Amino acid sequence: MVCFRLSPVPGSGLLMLCLVLGAVSSYALELNLTNSEKATCLYAKWQMNFTIRYETTNNSHKTVSISDFGAATYNGSFCGDDHNDPQIVMQFGSGFSWIVNFAKESSSYLINSISFSYNTSDTTTFPDAKKKGVLTVNDSVGFQVPLNDIFRCNSLSTLEKDNVVQHYWDVHVQAFVQNGTVSTKEFLCDKDKTLTTTVPVIPTSVPSPTTTPTPKEKPETGSYSVTSSNGTCLLANMGLQLNITQDKVASVININPNTTNATGNCHSKTALLRLSGSNIKYLDFVFAVKNDNRFYLKEVNVSVYLVNGSVFSIANNNLSYWDAPLGSSYMCNKEQTVSVSGAFQINTFNLRVQPFSVMEGKYSTAEECSADSDLNFLIPVAVGVALGFLIIVVFISYMIGRRKSRTGYQSV
Template identity: 80%
Template sequence: MVCFRLSPVPGAGLVLFCLVLGAIRSYALELNLTNSENATCLYAKWQMKFTIHYETTNKTYKTVTISDLGTVTYNGSICGDDQNGPKIEVQFGSGFSWTVNFTKEVSNYSIASISFSYNTRDNTIFPDAQDKGILTVNNPVAIRIPLNEIFRCNSISTLEDNDVVQKYWDVLVQAFVQNGTVSTKEFLCDKDKTSTTVAPIIHTVVPSPTTTPTPKEKPKVGTYSISNGNGTCLLASMGLQLNVTQDKVASVININPNSTDFTGSCHPQTALLRLNSSIIKYLDFVFAVKNENRFYLKEVNVSMYLVNGSVFSIANNNLSYWDAPLGSSYMCNKEQTVSVSGTFQINTFDLRVQPFNVMEGKYSTAEECSADTDLNFLIPVAVGVALGFLIVVVFISYMIGRRKSRTGYQSV
């Protein structure tokens, strides 16, 4: 995290804001903007890519896609004041920039507009461009969100303007944050609210009139592997059982690996495994590196259909599960619970994961969970106790037999 202190602005105090800097190689761009009182005023997390159509010196046309932004900066991002609304500004590459402007009404705030500037002088990306210079496209957006709610849109959103196509997904943003606390109440985009291409299948959902879900059988174990240019980079195998409570109705869902698709990505500091099916729009497991020598499960995001056809979504990026050294895997055969929120938990069975440093497509030596370690410790203890008891029985039998033998040879 890097903090910047800006010079005073007329009519406003000294502004201090902190940026979570990172490259697009991470799971998502993330910005946490704070004011002079060190309270969060704007929070955003998202992924994006750009497709640009341009004319070459040979009078032909080429298309380039920019998805790897390299290292980004956020200079010019502001909380806003009475004269100027909040703004996100991102700079990357050689002369590339992206800006989002927000406005406020009585009970709503809006994502008002998005602009993108690209530099055709960049000979690496546009080596044969006919026109050299910085070009800008502006797109009015006008997405209205109730104050003190956070906007979420995991579906892909597209903006097209002339020769530029912009795509955004996994968007999470809140401007005009109240009292420095990012809201947990979500305002979903229309694409996340309904799905016209996939009808929810709910035969594996068991509703209950109370908050106690109906017990289900142990889920099947699924095997998942993610690859990048260097081969397999993430391995996971686990049985998954989802526990959801909404409106005092509890549901238990066993994930069937035979009807579940998966995707993901691997980066130096983060790794993602995403599952989806006819019921689950997405279930994300996000792993991170800590202290440069260990990994752990940092984040879980889920959006799924419930028995009544409504969509349940929740996210938590402040978890700490499945901790193990880098270069090893994490294993837990016993049932384990990942508590994402008060209304959503994941039970895992026969779990083994390795999101970093996979060699030759195989798991490395496993660090076992405490439940498995205790079991492994109890087994030799039980065997030892049984052997000790057997020795005592043999010894007593021997002594009784010897005593009887002496009695038989007594003189008359």
């Protein structure tokens, strides 16, 4: 734990800011802000990353992902007093800052707004940016939480504005902590409520749609990757077919890898692959480590523009697919179905993924799915059966030939 002593604030005494940085459990960041009596007054832990699209000097566009917060500082973070509302103020990288503002009402508090600033004069992150200087994106949130509750949102939340996409997940936050004790009573975001009450973990069947979708041909296989400061950290090859049912109307969408962008991030215990395109707002595959020796697909989040102009969005963070040992990849050449909910399934083809322990940008030895293993087993069995049948045919032909030969040499 690292503590920063801040300057005195009128009416609040001397504040101590204590930080726990790095991957604590599965969390990238954790903040415990205390008051003059060393009692917790604001608590938060969360994961996040940012994707920034900027114009280059040759009038093209590039995208950068920001997910390294290892050297973050929190100078200016504040519990609040009679005249000022609480803030989380975070600085990281070269000229990045992130501010969350809270506000108090009679029996609740607001996660009021989020501000993110970045400096395109930083030639390391934006080496060829056309416009130089500090740019700020302000997003009004206005999320209301009961005063004595801790807000929880394990699902992925996204803010998009002015060429900046902000991703948040595994969020726990409580402003105005009462009596120095963080509450155990959780107030869930809508996505977590949906997953808890309506989204089945692994549904056994899909509701029959009123309209039968037009059959689609097999989707093209795409190659996707995620890069961190240490090089390629996630690899994925797969053909993807989305099956969506909304208002009893079924749709089938094949993802075209040639028009699909891949971003994401990698951490020690979690990894994210985000796909986006002209008709796909986002399709997220979130991987996790279990038992310190295996990985699996834990979560899928999707938001897709349908042909009727509506938007279909759903999430499930309680999946269990594509299980394989750490240090290896997972492979399934045969068609496989990931059931995210009763209304949304993903068919995969020629699948191979490795979200952890990628060495030199190459796949490690693959663990095959049971469908492929069964196929590999059946091939030699089929060959053996065919050979056995051939031997029987030859043997019968030989016996028939001998019988005819004996018949021709009978005495008269």
